Amino acid sequence: MELDMTKGKPMGLMLRFLIPVAIGNIFQQLYNTVDSIIVGRFVGVGALAAVGSTGTIMFLILGFLSGLTSGFTVLVSQRFGAGDIKGMKRAVGNAALLAVIVSAVMTFFSMVFMKQLLTLMNTPADIYQDAYDYIIVICGGICCNVLYNMMAAVLRAVGNSKVPLYFLILSAMLNIVLDPLFIYGPSGLGKTHLMYAIANVLRRTHPELNLEVIIGSVRDAVRLNHVMETYRPELVFHAAAHKHVPLMEESPNEAIKNNVIGTYKLAKAAAEYGVKRFVQISTDKAVNPTNIMGASKRLCEMVIQMMNRESKTEFVAVRFGNVLGSNGSVIPLFKKQIEAGGPVTVTHPDIIRYFMTIPEAVSLVLQAGYYAKGGEIFILDMGEPVKIDTMARNMIRLSGYEPDVDIKIEYTGLRPGEKLYEELLMKEEGMQETANKLIHIGKPIEMDDALLEQQLKRLDEASRAESEDIKDIVAEIVPTYKRECKV
Numbered sequence: 486m487e488l489d490m491t492k493g494k495p496m497g498l499m500l501r502f503l504i505p506v507a508i509g510n511i512f513q514q515l516y517n518t519v520d521s522i523i524v525g526r527f528v529g530v531g532a533l534a535a536v537g538s539t540g541t542i543m544f545l546i547l548g549f550l551s552g553l554t555s556g557f558t559v560l561v562s563q564r565f566g567a568g569d570i571k572g573m574k575r576a577v578g579n580a581a582l583l584a585v586i587v588s589a590v591m592t593f594f595s596m597v598f599m600k601q602l603l604t605l606m607n608t609p610a611d612i613y614q615d616a617y618d619y620i621i622v623i624c625g626g627i628c629c630n631v632l633y634n635m636m637a638a639v640l641r642a643v644g645n646s647k648v649p650l651y652f653l654i655l656s657a658m659l660n661i662v663l664d665p666l667f668i669y670g671p672s673g674l675g676k677t678h679l680m681y682a683i684a685n686v687l688r689r690t691h692p693e694l695n696l697e698v699i700i701g702s703v704r705d706a707v708r709l710n711h712v713m714e715t716y717r718p719e720l721v722f723h724a725a726a727h728k729h730v731p732l733m734e735e736s737p738n739e740a741i742k743n744n745v746i747g748t749y750k751l752a753k754a755a756a757e758y759g760v761k762r763f764v765q766i767s768t769d770k771a772v773n774p775t776n777i778m779g780a781s782k783r784l785c786e787m788v789i790q791m792m793n794r795e796s797k798t799e800f801v802a803v804r805f806g807n808v809l810g811s812n813g814s815v816i817p818l819f820k821k822q823i824e825a826g827g828p829v830t831v832t833h834p835d836i837i838r839y840f841m842t843i844p845e846a847v848s849l850v851l852q853a854g855y856y857a858k859g860g861e862i863f864i865l866d867m868g869e870p871v872k873i874d875t876m877a878r879n880m881i882r883l884s885g886y887e888p889d890v891d892i893k894i895e896y897t898g899l900r901p902g903e904k905l906y907e908e909l910l911m912k913e914e915g916m917q918e919t920a921n922k923l924i925h926i927g928k929p930i931e932m933d934d935a936l937l938e939q940q941l942k943r944l945d946e947a948s949r950a951e952s953e954d955i956k957d958i959v960a961e962i963v964p965t966y967k968r969e970c971k972v
Contacts, residue, residue: 500945506646508691509649509653511654535616538609539603542603542606550591550631555634555930561573561638562642562643564576565642585628585634587613588628588631589628592625596624599621603617614684614698637652649938650884657702675751680698680700684696703748704743705755709754710754713755713757720760720764721764722764722850724766725751726743726747726766726781726782727778729778730778734901735757737922741781742949744785745788745941746945749941753792756792756795756796756797756798759797759801761798763789763799763801764803765801765852766803767862768782768804769805769839770782771783772965775903777955780963783963784963787803788937789802790932791934802861802862803849804864806840807839815876816880819880820918822879823892827892829880829895830895830896831904832896832903834896836899837870841868849923849924852921853865861926861929862926864924865923865924865925865927938960940961944958944959
């Protein structure tokens with residue numbers, strides 16, 4: 486595949502050699518552009534600013550390495566052109582050795598002195614940690630960068646500019662695919678964008694806080710125990726969950742692993758390390774659930790009430806409906822659909838939901854935690870339910886359009902597990918008022934705690950075995966779980 490640069494017309498040879506190089510540069514720029522777009526739109530402007538602030542450092546490090554590896558071509562091409570294959574091999578070997586040494590030294594110094602370098606560059610405090618995290622990842626890949634550039638330089642030195650192009654195209658495509666996957670994929674790695682956003686706001690608005698951002702999974706008992714033992718929290722608000730109804734209907738075992746078993750592991754760790762109060766964030770979908778997500782959240786409530794009876798920690802649950810503007814809310818979806826010219830999709834013309842704002846939800850959750858004595862299920866008063874069809878039409882009008890004229894409304898049908906209305910209370914729970922008229926208490930439903938422990942073990946084993954009967958097992962444990970949606 487190499488091109489003999491010593492035979493033929495020089496202009497033609499140069500063009501045939503340079504065209505793949507030029508195309509490769511285009512894909513390299515595409516790679517960087519896609520990174521910036523995805524970071525800016527899906528991670529946040531703070532993260533984009535952090536990435537941008539490291540540009541000079543990246544240019545310094547990667548530019549130096551690129552220049553170094555490009556220099557390898559001189560000796561290799563001389564030996565190749567002279568027909569000195571033995572000398573060419575020696576030159577490639579020396580280049581590889583030098584590349585290893587330089588990449589090791591650069592990686593070491595970059596890792597050790599990066600904080601000082603960022604400080605020297607006067608990196609703003611609110612993006613400092615994000616910038617450091619990003620550039621450290623880049624520095625961790627120095628050896629890979631040097632390896633590619635060295636091999637590409639050697640191939641180009643012998644007249645092969647096509648193979649490096651193929652690898653650049655592959656890298657660019659992988660980058661485009663993996664960026665969204667790591668942000669929203671099943672691994673959950675990209676979900677740290679929320680942590681980035683929250684941490685940045687807190688650092689900017691409350692610089693006096695002794696803030697630490699810790700990443701982990703509720704499914705990892707070892708990590709949970711380590712965090713609890715290290716930090717000894719007095720109060721835990723547990724909101725980690727898979728909450729998207731249609732997705733969980735397709736992956737019910739994941740709903741059990743994350744929502745139910747994750748809650749159980751976290752509750753166990755909280756009890757073991759003396760957490761004073763544990764507040765479980767539940768949902769109205771836990772009441773008479775018609776989907777596995779709602780049934781899993783009902784199981785979480787049962788776990789909380791069982792743990793309250795078994796430990797000194799005060800375990801409570803807070804149950805409410807949809808939060809406007811939260812992840813998965815219909816509001817951002819409708820906005821995007823209107824901006825795109827429609828159609829705006831509504832599952833059913835008569836579907837209704839309870840809504841509250843993010844500040845309202847946070848305030849009431851905090852107050853419920855204050856009122857808690859242990860074992861309660863706090864039900865937040867969501868006010869009057871809202872018709873989703875009416876909401877969609879009002880949003881279209883507020884955007885300056887006429888529903889069904891300028892912007893079409895399309896009814897797509899109820900999704901798997903979805904029902905026309907949600908409830909906040911089961912008949913068996915009753916209703917007790919608190920000092921706050923918007924917060925009520927549902928009394929715990931009696932259950933056999935020893936039996937529930939056995940059922941949780943069975944659920945854990947079945948979900949890890951990817952059981953096709955997981956919904957049937959859940960239905961045995963949660964008698965109010967109805968698999969068929971009744972409208």
